[in-house]
Amino acid sequence: MEEFRSLQRDYTDATEQFAAMNEVLTALGRSSSDPDAVLDSVVESARRLCRCEAAAVYLIDDDHFTLASSVGLSTEFVSRIGEHPFRIDRATLLGRVALDRQITQIPDVLSDPEYGRQDVQRIEKFRTIMAAPMLLDDEVVGALSLVRTEVDPFDGRAIALLEAFAAQAAIVVRNVHLVRELEERGVELARRVEQLEALSEVGGVVSSSLVLDEVLSNIIMNAVRFSGCDGGSIMEYVEEERSFSVRSAYASSAELLRKLRGIRVDLETTLVGRAALEGHPIAVADLDTVELDPHLELLHDDGWRSVLAVPVLRGERIIGALVVRRKRPGAFSDETVEFLETFASQSALAVWNAQLFRELETKTAELQVVSQHKSEFLASMSHELRTPLNAVIGFSEVLLERMFGELNERQDEYLRDILSSGRHLLQLLNDILDLSKVEAGRMELATSTFSVRSALEYGISMVRERAALHGIAVGLEVDPALDGIESDELRFKQVLLNLLSNAVKFTPDGGHVAVAARRDGDDLVVTVTDDGTGIPPEDRERIFESFQQGRRGAQQEEGTGLGLTLCRRIVSLLGGRMWLETEVGVGSTFGFSVPMRSPVEEPPAAPTEQAHLPIVVVIDDDRASLDLMTAYLDGLGVQVIHARDGEEGLQSIRALAPAAVVLDIRMPGLDGWQVLTRVRDDEATRAVPVIIVSMLDERSRGLMLGAADYLIKPVGREELIGALRRVGAVHSDVALPEAGGARSRSRGAG
Amino acid sequence: MSGDRILVVEDNPLNLKLVRDVLTAVGYDVVAAQSGEEGVALAGSCDPDLVLMDLQLPGIDGYEALRLLRQDPRLGGVPVVALTAFAMREDRERTARAGFDGYLSKPISVRELPSQVDDFLSNGRADVR
Known part of the structure; x- marks a missing residue:
């Protein structure tokens, strides 16, 4: 008692x-x-x-x-x-x-x-x-x-x-x-692919969904223990499939769990589904006496006799189900049912968490694929468009140069319109191409030391003509202590020029543009100030987005709508940031900072990190070709090792026992034929498949010498991946590669 | 210099026509080829003073064509200048490494082309001597 x-x-x-x-x-x-x-x-x-x-x-x-x-x-x-x-x-x-x-x-x-x-x-x-x-x-x-x-x-x-x-x-x-x-x-992603980087960080959080599995196991364990049952499982409802899938089970054999995970517990036709649709628990006192759905049949075959299915709901929404079971037949007491109902509502949150995680994960993956496609499409499109555009620009110029005779005023005017439209379009294409490169992580920086003052003077000289035309004074103020900076000169000038031409464009006739450079700690800070109309608050973020122009300058301006987006991306690539200070009616200052010293390159990834990835050694004396191959193989789950000549390549092959070798033929020193012959002659490396990628069309010679495949440059991505698949270096089930930096590291000659 | 013979290798017919017409208009003798193979063949027979070579060509590309030209003893010292589609640093460096005597980025500037060609001609000669 x-x-x-x-x-x-x-x-x-x-x-x-x-x-x-x-x-x-x-x-x-x-x-x-x-x-x-x-x-x-x-x-x-x-x-x-x-x-x-x-x-x-x-x-x-x-x-x-x-x-x-x-x-x-x-x-x-x-x-x-x-x-x-x-x-x-x-x-x-x-x-x-x-x-x-x-x-x-x-x-x-x-x-x-x-x-x-x-x-x-x-x-x-x-x-x-x-x-x-x-x-x-x-x-x-x-x-x-x-x-x-x-x-x-x-x-x-x-x-x-x-x-x-x-x-x-x-x-x-x-x-x-x-x-x-x-x-x-959700809101941002739909709007801007720029958010992708942030999202890949979310990817890191998603990997912790293991923790959620632990939470779910805990829930089902407690449900079983508190209700005095012998076993149970927790299911998640998958909206798109209108069915439940088992996430975790307690006091169930591994075999049973495997089988449970293998079946689809349909919403319409199963006991669990019915409980969810009706919104309350349903019990079966003896499985021997009822018609069995596939889920119950599985349990029955495993020796279970009574089952209680409790829906996990969040308001009206079906989240999942808790199922507890006993080895013996018998009804479930009202207390048990009531208790489990409470318990289920508690677990709704955890199961819902799991679904949120998955949603985020899918969204991230989808966006990466979309972005990759977009970048590739833009790159090829801009190239295709550029060629005819060159003709438009060139022929307009020929006529404007009076190379083939005098023009009347109207002809001259129209040709100037054609020429400036053509140049505008070309600028747009260049910006698109640059932007897609940045987004695909393929914009490479070339660091050198250059004079800040000269770079700024160069930028100003490029807009001087236009500024003079509108009576705009352009001033330059450089901190005398500033001299050389270690950065990418071309990109630095590109950003500067963009800001300068914007400033000149948006400054009324007779206005002022001031360029200033100073040192701030380890950074160089450059500002471009105009006394134009300023930018209203609602436009201040928007103007950094693709194809958005601020309302300043009511007249139709010829900007590409990509310039600032690109600038911001480039500055961030250079290791700095870009900002805007502006006041309507007073003017705007666009500023950016870049480190005075280029950031130390990240040390090569620790071998252990990628140790499990198959290695592909790419031997080519041409840097661009190496980079292209690496970009092709990015995201395929292989580790790419570069070698710049035959000798270095042979060393890598001997040391690393790669899954495949991609070999160029024409190289200084040992050429590809010699490398191939030595690989084949060496007992230790004989089995390594060698794919020749060359401008030479000597396929039969290559195959005779023992190459696994022979591709002729220029090689397409699909072609290369296909060849690597055939030799087994790349799995045939690899998904589309993700955007992002190539996984590669160079191997020194030693 | 007027009268010099320029071989232009370029697969896009409009771009080829543009370069040809501009150079012809200022007095050069222009020979046009629409592929790398045709360019290499013509170079051997037409005795050019300068070759303008597009890089992206069907069949053998500009790099391969350059290599073949360099093997032809009749063409020793004839400057070969790359026409690059992108005004990009990587391409510039690559053309220099491959042994081109210079490059012109597209879009070519009609105003500047004659004097650029003139420079390449005189530099090429200076190198030979």
């Missing part, structure tokens, strides 16, 4: 606990954008259920804790810790929790010699305190703490409760973060 009472009390406690958590989660569901309300709810429930005077959630902020939500604490205490926050050290309870990463209590603060915050203790008069860490991805992001003003240590039940609440609070923080991220991304 005593045992029964104890059980009953436990059950009441558990129900109360889950009711409280449900409250928290409902609050979350209502207002994902208002994390404070949710945390308030967590704190209030924790205080009530753990029977103490005060409770609080703190979030870690660098080296200290910031109070995020509290109940029962005096304003004096709150303002005191606002000024003197809890540090992460052993003198505070929170510090210990953060350092030890575990729930900790101090039975009596006054008898703890290490405790160092007597100042706040005196304010709040607390004696027994306890706190639990909030863990996200193994990182302590905050803590949930409880305060009792009398010495009254927390019992096991309170400890368990606080741990559970801390876990909830952590999920709240993560969820709020995720929802916000998804919303922001």
